[in-house]
Amino acid sequence: MDSLPLHALLLVVALVVAIAGQGAYYGAGQRTVAVVLLLALLAALRARPWSSEDTLLPPVSAGAALAAWTAVSATVAGDITAALPIIALVTGVVVVLLAVRRMTWDQRDALAAAVVTVGALTAASGWVGVAWRITPWALEDQGLWRAATTLTYANAAAGLLVPLALLAVARLAARPGVPAIVAACLLLIGAGATLSRGGALALVVGAAVLAWLLGPGRTLRVAGPPTLGALVALAGLAPSMPASSLARPALAAAALVVGVGVAVGAFHLRSRQLALGLAAAVLAGCAVLVVGGRTADTAARLTDTRLTIASPDRAAAARAALQLAAERPLTGTGPGRAVLTWVQNNGPVTSRYVHNEYLQALAELGFVGLALLVVLLASLAWTIWRGRLHAPSTTIWAGAAAGLAALAVHSALDFLWHLPAIPLAGAVLAGLVLPTTSNQKGGTPPPDRPAEKE
Numbered sequence: 001m002d003s004l005p006l007h008a009l010l011l012v013v014a015l016v017v018a019i020a021g022q023g024a025y026y027g028a029g030q031r032t033v034a035v036v037l038l039l040a041l042l043a044a045l046r047a048r049p050w051s052s053e054d055t056l057l058p059p060v061s062a063g064a065a066l067a068a069w070t071a072v073s074a075t076v077a078g079d080i081t082a083a084l085p086i087i088a089l090v091t092g093v094v095v096v097l098l099a100v101r102r103m104t105w106d107q108r109d110a111l112a113a114a115v116v117t118v119g120a121l122t123a124a125s126g127w128v129g130v131a132w133r134i135t136p137w138a139l140e141d142q143g144l145w146r147a148a149t150t151l152t153y154a155n156a157a158a159g160l161l162v163p164l165a166l167l168a169v170a171r172l173a174a175r176p177g178v179p180a181i182v183a184a185c186l187l188l189i190g191a192g193a194t195l196s197r198g199g200a201l202a203l204v205v206g207a208a209v210l211a212w213l214l215g216p217g218r219t220l221r222v223a224g225p226p227t228l229g230a231l232v233a234l235a236g237l238a239p240s241m242p243a244s245s246l247a248r249p250a251l252a253a254a255a256l257v258v259g260v261g262v263a264v265g266a267f268h269l270r271s272r273q274l275a276l277g278l279a280a281a282v283l284a285g286c287a288v289l290v291v292g293g294r295t296a297d298t299a300a301r302l303t304d305t306r307l308t309i310a311s312p313d314r315a316a317a318a319r320a321a322l323q324l325a326a327e328r329p330l331t332g333t334g335p336g337r338a339v340l341t342w343v344q345n346n347g348p349v350t351s352r353y354v355h356n357e358y359l360q361a362l363a364e365l366g367f368v369g370l371a372l373l374v375v376l377l378a379s380l381a382w383t384i385w386r387g388r389l390h391a392p393s394t395t396i397w398a399g400a401a402a403g404l405a406a407l408a409v410h411s412a413l414d415f416l417w418h419l420p421a422i423p424l425a426g427a428v429l430a431g432l433v434l435p436t437t438s439n440q441k442g443g444t445p446p447p448d449r450p451a452e453k454e
Contacts, residue, residue: 004110005047007099010040012114015424019122019160023151023419030420034088037095044099054098057434058379063090066372070335073365077334086335089420090376093427100431105393108432109175112167112396115428119164120183123190125149126157127233130193131240131252144241147193151419158199159416160425161191163403166206167429170399172222173214178264181226185263188230189256193237198413206406213398229263314355314413316342321354321363332366353415360415377408380430387433400429 004012014036021029054060067087074083103111126147129137136152138145146154149161165187172180191199211219236255240247320340324333332338338360340351354360362370384404388397407416407426416422 003107004114005043005103005107007040007043007047008103008107008111008114010036010043011096011099011111011428012118014040015115015421015428016118018419018421018424019118020150023153023156023160023421025419030085030088033420033424034092037092040099041095044095044102048102054101057097057101058383059097059376059430060094062372062376062379063094066090066369066376069369069372070365073331073369074334076331077337079334079337082334082336089417089423092420093423096424096427097431097434100428101434101436104436109393109396111428112171112399112432113175113180115425116164116168116171116180116183116187119161119168119425120186120190122149122151122157123147123161123186123193126161126190126193127186127237127252127256130237131247131249133240133247140243143243144195145243145247146195146241147190149190149194151421153419154194155196155198155414156416156419156422158191158194158196158202159407159410159414159419159422161187161194162199162203162206162410163407163426163429165191165203166210166403166406167396167399169223169226170210170214170395170402172226172267173218173395174393176222176267181264181267182260184226185229185233185260188226189233189237189259192230192234195241196414198410201413202406202410205409206402209405210398210402213401214395225263225266228266229259229261231259232262233259312344313349313351316344316349317351317354318356318359320351321356321359324363325359325366328366330366330368332362332364332369335364338363353418355414357411357415357417360417380404383435384430384433387435389435397433400433403429 014033017036018024018029018033021032024030024033067083067090070083070086070090071080074080100108100111125137126149128134129149130145130147133145136148137150139148139152139154140146141154147157148154149157151157151160165184168180168184168187172184191203207219207223210223214222233252233256236259237252239245240249240252317340320342321338324338324340338352338354340354340363342349354363358370358373361373365373384401388394388401404426407422407429410416
């Protein structure tokens with residue numbers, strides 16, 4: 001495995017800074033990340049100068065079009081500076097794509113390992129937050145303590161951890177090993193500890209995509225052990241989640257150690273044994289929650305607040321966003337200027353976020369902005385599909401594709417793109433599988449792909 005070049009190291013630094021700084025939600029964090037990304041771009045262009053292939057890369061032109069329309073929408077709304085955050089975010093995504101594209105196969109594989117490690121550490125902060133009830137790494141919501149990690153928002157934490165967990169699981173097919181298994185297990189534990197419904201749905205969709213790309217049997221063999229270990233660890237963490245009871249960090253720590261040990265040991269089991277083990281773990285967990293004394297409170301809280309698809313606030317916000325789009329269909333309200341209002345419980349409610357990034361774009365940028373966003377996402381999807389022959393390995397490509405599919409689904413359920421750490425992490429996943437430049441050597445052939453004949 002190659003060492004990371006300077007521009008790759010700077011990308012990792014930018015991601016770490018963004019994640020540690022509450023997802024770079026606030027201006028100070030955004031400016032710091034922007035400076036690091038600028039340095040990464042300069043280092044990448046020094047390693048390989050700009051070429052016509054960069055100009056012709058579909059996400060570059062699509063991103064430029066979306067940025068230009070954002071400026072138009074902001075100008076019409078009377079505040080051109082309001083376009084800067086979206087323009088900076090789109091530019092940052094393009095910078096990440098161009099920087100990762102200048103890496104060899106082995107360098108991309110090393111970058112994937114680094115990003116997974118960062119994700120595992122982030123997941124660990126959420127687990128610690130719940131086990132010891134440390135804010136803001138964990139926050140109380142509807143009577144339950146949920147992992148918020150250093151992003152300090154549980155649903156956003158799931159938006160980051162789920163795609164990285166899918167990448168980590170897929171990497172196990174090509175590069176199995178104790179550190180990789182532990183990282184995948186920690187990511188799944190962290191994602192589960194967020195208790196995010198959108199994250200759970202995204203994980204299911206991503207797992208289905210991974211099973212389609214790798215095959216059900218192979219996916220079960222690599223995903224089963226860390227999933228089994230995560231279930232054990234989460235069972236020990238669950239008693240610390242209800243706010244009405246005391247935290248039980250000793251139990252959570254013991255279950256974490258056992259769960260990670262189970263994940264490592266189960267990696268040598270056959271598919272049928274893994275399936276039986278997973279089924280037994282789920283049934284045992286359900287039995288404990290039903291008859292387990294204090295855990296009955298956990299079961300009741302989870303059932304009432306998390307095991308339901310009802311979300312009146314989100315539905316009302318979606319209707320308010322559509323109403324704004326109907327009033328200003330072409331340019332929208334302008335970036336950052338959407339004010340959603342509705343009546344609930346005989347009182348007015350106001351919100352800035354739709355909890356659906358696609359409807360948010362529609363309300364703020366109008367139908368033209370939404371169309372350009374769809375073009376950008378479609379160009380990314382098409383380029384990623386072309387990159388399946390250029391990824392560090394077929395498993396890396398499958399994991400990145402599954403992670404991006406999960407992120408696309410979850411983005412329709414929460415405001416994830418307002419925390420730049422999440423779209424930047426998604427850009428890294430996309431960059432891992434972009435086609436390389438025509439004059440770039442690919443490095444050592446990946447472990448699960450035969451060398452091409454010259």
